[in-house]
Amino acid sequence: MSGHRSKRIVVVGCGQAGLQAAISLRQRGHTGPISMIECESTGAYQRPPLSKNFILSKADCSDLAIRKDSFYRDQNIELLTGRLASSIDRARKAVVLSDRSELGYDCLALATGASARPLAVQGSEHAHYLRGFEDALALRTAFRAARQIAIVGGGYIGLELAASARKMGLEVTVLEAADRVLGRVVAPETSRFFAALHRERGALIQLNTAISSIVKSRSGRLLVSCANGFQTEVDVVVAAVGAMPRTELAEVANLDTEGGIVVDVRCRTSDPLIYAAGDCTSQQLQTTGRFSRVESVQNAIAQGNQVAASILELDAPAPDVPWFWSDQYDMKLQIAGLSVGYDRIEVHGEPGDGSFSVAYFRNSALIALDAINRPQDFVRARKAIGHLQQSLAQENKETEVSAQNGAGDGPHQFH
């Protein structure tokens, strides 16, 4: 046991997941050296406020810090900011930084997160993106000088930004290529509610409207044209069309990647000394059996804790029910579970009252719930889905044992 606790650990990425891995390592008794490599100029900070209150506030990055600078010193965690990890020498167990210096490891954790998906249209260089603090600062400055803006993408980040921009008095057009907003994550009932909310508050929501180009005029205004003929001229364009996992380091190291760094239930990659956590990972969901990427603070924290437990060879933390939230105007959307593969929904309450929930079932079992201003439904659903997860985990354990006894291998093998 003491051998595990003195290992030299290197964590690439000091975001929510990387920091949680380091916190958890220390909390669970790791005494050996921990180094964190972060290419941004600061330690971990909260990203969720960037699309919510931050744009409206005067807050600085230090206001969003997850831990104070003193935390890293007090916990004896070496934080190397402004440094990019550019490759991994697996044979020599070393991470190579962009300045060619190296850090040796006994165990390596990759927590490299995701980056904003770029727009693939002519003139995309004129668009703003939102992933990090610097992006949010640039956007805040641009919004303050603007009158009209276009947001490409009606997902969480696009809609949260739309609400913030309306609160600043801007004219907002949301361009969504699909036939409804939030289409990848919620049922049509929830989508309809949020589209109506934004329209009521004065935003123009254009559905079935895929952007095709952005042209900058001499005056600096941006002409946005769409495939269906819709056009609008604005001061600022923000692209909020999803995120892409940062797998480049894992790929050059020849680790398994498939829409994310592939990890098993204990966050182990295809190299026994390398673990991964957070937005950069692709993990098999207990509920569907499919490999998926979950982009949420809850997942980053749960996987960070899991990495620490795996490195220290301790019991896995109890599985948490995935959950997510989004704040738009005075509406709090809380989502428990993952609705992928649902076969039936039930709506409780009245969308017209601004307080209702949508429950998702598969084979009669509750697998997810969207609660809109109904926190009590959210809490109850988390509990119920937790029970289902536990019984599935138990079933999976039993299946694993029978597989080890000769029933054959699953699609992804680890070690």
Ligand SMILES: Cc1cc2nc3c(=O)[nH]c(=O)nc-3n(C[C@H](O)[C@H](O)[C@H](O)COP(=O)(O)OP(=O)(O)OC[C@H]3O[C@@H](n4cnc5c(N)ncnc54)[C@H](O)[C@@H]3O)c2cc1C
């Ligand atoms: C605007 C916005 C709003 C959001 N709102 C919500 C919300 O309401 N609720 C919710 O649950 N989630 C929300 N999320 C998602 C949530 O913030 C992420 O799921 C979470 O931050 C993931 O943590 P992570 O550590 O995996 O990745 P990140 O927080 O992205 O951290 C990864 C870090 O790794 C660093 N890095 C990457 N590659 C390298 C390298 N090669 N060398 C050195 N450093 C590297 C990056 O600079 C970054 O700091 C939001 C995200 C954004 C962008």
